[in-house]
Amino acid sequence: MARVLITGGSSYLGQHLTPLAQNEHEVCYTYFNQDVLALPGGIQLDVRQETAVARLIATFRPQVIIHTVGSNRGTDVRGVIETGTRHVVQAAQATQARLIHISTDSIFNGRTDDPHPPPYDENAPPSPVNEYGRAKAAAEAIVRQHLNHVIIRTSLIYGRRVIDHGTAWMARALQAGQPVTLFSNQIRNPVWVHTLSLACLELINHPYTGTLNVAGEQILSRAEFSLKMLDYWGIQPRHTLTIGPSQNAAWPLDCRLKLNLARQLLRTPLPGVDEVLSPMSTR
Numbered sequence: 001m002a003r004v005l006i007t008g009g010s011s012y013l014g015q016h017l018t019p020l021a022q023n024e025h026e027v028c029y030t031y032f033n034q035d036v037l038a039l040p041g042g043i044q045l046d047v048r049q050e051t052a053v054a055r056l057i058a059t060f061r062p063q064v065i066i067h068t069v070g071s072n073r074g075t076d077v078r079g080v081i082e083t084g085t086r087h088v089v090q091a092a093q094a095t096q097a098r099l100i101h102i103s104t105d106s107i108f109n110g111r112t113d114d115p116h117p118p119p120y121d122e123n124a125p126p127s128p129v130n131e132y133g134r135a136k137a138a139a140e141a142i143v144r145q146h147l148n149h150v151i152i153r154t155s156l157i158y159g160r161r162v163i164d165h166g167t168a169w170m171a172r173a174l175q176a177g178q179p180v181t182l183f184s185n186q187i188r189n190p191v192w193v194h195t196l197s198l199a200c201l202e203l204i205n206h207p208y209t210g211t212l213n214v215a216g217e218q219i220l221s222r223a224e225f226s227l228k229m230l231d232y233w234g235i236q237p238r239h240t241l242t243i244g245p246s247q248n249a250a251w252p253l254d255c256r257l258k259l260n261l262a263r264q265l266l267r268t269p270l271p272g273v274d275e276v277l278s279p280m281s282t283r
C-alpha cells in the first residue's frame with residue numbers, strides 16, 4: 001500500500017482511476033470546481049497556487065503523485081498545464097515523490113511528411129501545432145527535470161459507463177440540430193479509461209522511469225471512432241453529421257503511438273475499441 005495523490009480526481013480519467021486506487025492505496029485526490037466523486041480524501045486545489053500545492057504535498061507526503069490535471073478544457077489551459085505542472089514537480093522534488101504525469105498524443109503534428117513522422121515511439125520529439133499541444137510539451141519538459149517520473153503519452157480516452165467528453169459534445173450538437181463534421185484524416189489509438197487507470201496503478205510500484213506510450217491497440221480515424229461511440233451510446237439524430245478531412249492546421253493529423261514498450265513493460269492489456277465495446281467482452 002502506498003500513499004498516492006491524484007491531482008484531478010474529478011477529471012474524466014480521475015473519476016475512474018481514484019476509486020480503483022482507493023482499493024489498494026491510501027489516496028488523497030484533488031478537484032477544482034466540484035468534488036463529483038464525493039469520496040473520503042477529496043480536497044479542493046488550484047494547481048496554479050504554488051503555496052497551496054506545496055502545502056498539500058508537504059502535509060500528505062505522497063510516495064506517488066498521479067498528475068492528471070491539465071486537459072484541453074477550461075479557460076486557462078496554459079496556466080493550468082504549465083504553471084500547475086511546475087508547482088507539482090517542485091513539490092514532488094521537495095518530498096522525493098514518484099511522479100506519474102499524464103500527457104497526450106496532441107504534442108505531435110501528425111504529419112506524414114515531417115522528418116519525424118508517425119507512428120511515434122517514446123523518443124519522438126514534440127511537434128505541437130496548437131496551444132494545448134505546446135503547453136503539454138512544455139509540461140513534459142518540466143516533468144523531465146524530476147528524475148523519478150513517468151510521462152504517459154496517451155490518446156482519446158473513452159469509457160463504457162460514463163460518456164467521454166468528445167461524444168458528449170457531439171451528442172449535444174446533434175440533438176440541437178447543429179452541423180458536426182467527423183474527421184477522416186485524424187488518426188488515433190483511443191484508450192479505454194480502465195486500461196489507462198490500470199496502467200497508472202501498475203506504474204506506482206514499477207521501476208520504469210521515462211516516457212511511456214499507453215493507448216489502445218486499435219488504430220482508427222476520429223470519424224470511425226466517433227461513429228462507434230455514437231452507436232454505443234445510441235445517439236440520434238444524425239442528419240447534421242458529415243464525414244470529411246480536417247483542413248485546420250491547428251489540429252494534429254496522424255498521431256498513432258507505438259506501443260511496443262508498454263507491451264513489453266506492463267501486464268496491463270491494451271485492448272482496442274471493438275474489443276472493449278463488444279457485448280461479448282469479458283474485460
Ligand SMILES: NC(=O)c1ccc[n+]([C@@H]2O[C@H](COP(=O)([O-])OP(=O)(O)OC[C@H]3O[C@@H](n4cnc5c(N)ncnc54)[C@H](OP(=O)(O)O)[C@@H]3O)[C@@H](O)[C@H]2O)c1
Nearest residue numbers: 008010011012013031032033034046047071104155156157
Ligand atoms: N480526455 C482525453 O481524451 C485525453 C486524451 C489525451 C490525454 N488526456 C490527458 O489526460 C488527462 C485527463 O484528461 P481529462 O479529459 O480526463 O480531464 P478533464 O475531464 O477535462 O478534467 C480536468 C481536471 O482538471 C481539474 N482542474 C481544472 N483546472 C484546475 C486548476 N486550476 N487546478 C486544479 N485542478 C484543475 C478539473 O477539476 P474540476 O472538474 O473539479 O473543476 C478536472 O479534475 C489530462 O492531462 C489530459 O491532457 C486526455
